[in-house]
Amino acid sequence: xxxxxxxxxxxxxxxxxxxxxxxxxxxxxxxxxxxxxxxxxxxxxxxxxxxxxxxxxxxxxxxxxxxxxxxxxxxxxxxxxxxxxxxxxxxxxxxxxxxxxxxxxxxxxxxxxxxxxxxxxxxxxxxxxxxxxxxxxxxxxxxxxxxxxxxxxxxxxxxxxxxxxxxxxxxxxxxxxxxxxxxxxxxxxxxxxxxxxxxxxxxxxxxxxxxxxxxxxxxxxxxxxxxxxxxxxxxxxxxxxxxxxxxxxxxxxxxxxxxxxxxxxxxxxxxxxxxxxxxxxxxxxxxxxxxxxxxxxxxxxxxxxxxxxxxxxxxxxxxxxxxxxxxxxxxxxxxxxxxxxxxxxxxxxxxxxxxxxxxxxxxxxxxxxxxxxxxxxxxxxxxxxx
Numbered sequence: 001x002x003x004x005x006x007x008x009x010x011x012x013x014x015x016x017x018x019x020x021x022x023x024x025x026x027x028x029x030x031x032x033x034x035x036x037x038x039x040x041x042x043x044x045x046x047x048x049x050x051x052x053x054x055x056x057x058x059x060x061x062x063x064x065x066x067x068x069x070x071x072x073x074x075x076x077x078x079x080x081x082x083x084x085x086x087x088x089x090x091x092x093x094x095x096x097x098x099x100x101x102x103x104x105x106x107x108x109x110x111x112x113x114x115x116x117x118x119x120x121x122x123x124x125x126x127x128x129x130x131x132x133x134x135x136x137x138x139x140x141x142x143x144x145x146x147x148x149x150x151x152x153x154x155x156x157x158x159x160x161x162x163x164x165x166x167x168x169x170x171x172x173x174x175x176x177x178x179x180x181x182x183x184x185x186x187x188x189x190x191x192x193x194x195x196x197x198x199x200x201x202x203x204x205x206x207x208x209x210x211x212x213x214x215x216x217x218x219x220x221x222x223x224x225x226x227x228x229x230x231x232x233x234x235x236x237x238x239x240x241x242x243x244x245x246x247x248x249x250x251x252x253x254x255x256x257x258x259x260x261x262x263x264x265x266x267x268x269x270x271x272x273x274x275x276x277x278x279x280x281x282x283x284x285x286x287x288x289x290x291x292x293x294x295x296x297x298x299x300x301x302x303x304x305x306x307x308x309x310x311x312x313x314x315x316x317x318x319x320x321x322x323x324x325x326x327x328x329x330x331x332x333x334x335x336x337x338x339x340x341x342x343x344x345x346x347x348x349x350x351x352x353x354x355x356x357x358x359x360x361x362x363x364x365x366x367x368x369x370x371x372x373x374x375x376x377x378x379x380x381x382x383x384x385x386x
Contacts, residue, residue, distance in 0.1 A: 038100040059089045066111050079115045094135050099142040105132035109153040113160025125157030203239035253293035262300040269304045272311045279316040288356045288375045295373035298349050299331035307335030325377035332370040
C-alpha cells in the first residue's frame with residue numbers, strides 16, 4: 001500500500017507513485033475543454049489556432065512541472081517565479097483568445113495552494129483571483145464567466161492549502177508517535193538496567209566479599225571457609241531467583257500491546273482488522289491479563305498463518321455472570337476455519353487460561369472460525385506462584 005499512496009505536497013518516491021499522481025492531477029485537466037473547444041470551434045484562423053495550441057500545451061507542461069516540484073524543497077522564489085509565468089500565460093491567452101481561457105486562472109490558483117507554503121499561498125490565491133477578475137472585465141463578455149470561475153479559484157486554492165496543512169500535521173503526528181515509542185523503549189531499557197543493578201549489585205558485591213574472605217580463611221580455617229562458600233551458594237541462588245522473577249515480569253505480555261501488535265500483523269497479511277479501542281482492565285490481575293494477551297497472540301497467529309481470511313474481528317467485552325464479572329476476548333475470522341486439534345497451541349492456551357480461572361472455547365463460527373477466551377475480571381483470592 002505504501003508504494004501507491006502519495007499525498008499533495010509530497011514528492012513521489014517511485015515510478016508507481018509518479019504515475020498515480022500524474023493520473024490524479026490529469027483528471028482535472030478535463031476542465032480545459034472550454035479552451036480546447038474554443039480552439040476547434042471558435043472561428044480563429046489557422047495561425048491563431050496553432051499559437052493557441054502551443055500556448056495551452058506550454059501552460060499544461062509548466063503546470064505539471066510546478067505541481068510535481070512541490071515537496072522537493074524548491075526555493076519559494078523559484079515557485080513564485082513559476083506561478084508568475086503561469087499567470088502571465090493565462091493573461092495573454094485570455095486577452096488574445098477570449099473569455100473561455102479564463103479557466104486557466106483556476107489552475108494557477110490551485111497550483112499556488114499546492115506548491116507554496118501557507119504563509120505565501122494565503123496571499124497568492126486572492127492575488128490570482130483578483131488578476132482573473134481584472135482580466136475578465138477586460139475581455140469581451142468576460143464578466144459572464146467571472147461569477148462561475150471566481151469561487152472555484154478561491155475554493156480550489158485554499159482547499160489545497162488546507163490539504164497540505166493536513167498532510168503536514170499527519171506527518172508530524174507520525175513522527176511524534178515514533179519518537180514517543182522510541183522514548184518509551186529507551187525508558188524501558190533504563191528501567192530494566194536500573195532494576196537489574198538493584199537486584200544484582202548487592203548480591204554480586206556480597207559474593208565478591210565472601211569469596212575473598214573464603215580465600216583468606218581456606219589455609220588455616222577450612223571449616224569457616226566452607227561456611228563462606230555455602231553462603232556464596234545461597235546468595236547466588238537467591239540472585240538467580242530474583243533475576244528470573246524480574247525477567248518474567250518484563251516478558252509478561254500486556255493486552256493493549258498485543259492488540260497493537262495484532263493490528264500490525266493482520267494489516268501486513270492483507271487482512272482487514274476490526275479491533276477495539278483501549279480495553280477496560282479494571283479489576284483484572286496481571287497474570288489474568290497476561291493469559292488473555294497470550295490467547296490473542298495465539299489466535300491472531302492462527303488467523304494469519306492458516307485461515308486464509310480476509311477479515312478478522314476482535315472484541316473485548318466485560319460481562320456479569322453468576323460467578324461474577326468476567327472479561328471475554330473474541331477473535332473471529334471469515335476464513336476456511338483453523339485446525340482446532342491439539343497440535344496448534346490451543347491445548348497449551350487452554351491450560352494457561354485454566355491456571356487463572358479462565359476457560360477457552362474454539363470452533364467454527366457462522367462465517368469462519370471463532371476463539372473465545374473468558375477470564376475473571378476480579379483479582380484471584382489466592383495469588384498464583386511465579
